[in-house]
Amino acid sequence: MQIREAVAEDWPRIWPFWHRVVVAGETYAWDPGTSEEAARALWMNPAKRVHVVEDESGTVVASAYVTPNYGGPAAGIANAGFMVDPDHAGRGYGRALAEHILVTAKADGYRGMVFNAVVETNPAVRLWTSLGFTILGTVPDAFEHPRDGLVGLHVMYRAL
Numbered sequence: 001m002q003i004r005e006a007v008a009e010d011w012p013r014i015w016p017f018w019h020r021v022v023v024a025g026e027t028y029a030w031d032p033g034t035s036e037e038a039a040r041a042l043w044m045n046p047a048k049r050v051h052v053v054e055d056e057s058g059t060v061v062a063s064a065y066v067t068p069n070y071g072g073p074a075a076g077i078a079n080a081g082f083m084v085d086p087d088h089a090g091r092g093y094g095r096a097l098a099e100h101i102l103v104t105a106k107a108d109g110y111r112g113m114v115f116n117a118v119v120e121t122n123p124a125v126r127l128w129t130s131l132g133f134t135i136l137g138t139v140p141d142a143f144e145h146p147r148d149g150l151v152g153l154h155v156m157y158r159a160l
Contacts, residue, residue: 001093003100006050006063011040013060014052017085018043024086025146027122029153043081049108051101053084053093061088062097066105069114078110078160082124094124098131106160118154119143125154133158 006014015036022039023032034042044050048065055061062084069079080101084094105113113133118125120138129135133156141150 001056001061001096002054003051003097004054006044006052008044010050010052010060010063011044014043014063014083015039017061017087018063018083020086021083025144027119027124028081029117029119029143049104051097051104053097055088055093059088061085061091062093064097064101066101066108066110066113068110069116076109076111078105078108078113079116080105080113095127095131098127102131102158102160110160112157112159115154115156117142118156119145120152120154121145121148125156128156128158131158 018039022028022030022034025032043065048067050063050065052060053062064080064082066078066080068075069077082094082097102113118128136155136157138152138154140152142153143151145151
């Protein structure tokens with residue numbers, strides 16, 4: 001696998017799984033009706049540092065972005081978004097990308113990383129805790145999960 005910074009030409013390879021994940025409505029608090037244009041502006045925003053994972057065949061199987069979570073004097077705390085193509089889940093791409101992003105974010109000068117809205121039923125919660133993130137709190141019944149009904153959203157943090 002290769003992890004590298006994304007280029008504009010990667011978007012058509014990210015969009016199919018981005019759309020599939022968001023439309024599923026299980027892990028992101030983004031509108032499932034988000035247009036491709038709006039999704040591209042959200043994910044590929046120039047203020048974000050975007051990465052992709054390519055498998056051995058050159059297929060983009062995951063992507064992540066890093067951006068300041070806050071501004072001004074608090075801009076040293078990063079936020080990130082991660083997506084793995086569901087057809088390629090469970091093969092270690094998410095963990096490898098997460099480990100890469102944590103190292104990159106620290107090298108870029110961030111002091112910590114916060115996730116503002118991790119759906120508590122998201123299997124990635126296990127990944128984040130295994131990588132040293134702690135749950136600072138949970139907003140109860142904040143997310144309408146398509147199968148599980150109302151579930152909480154965790155705020156998770158890790159020092160870098």
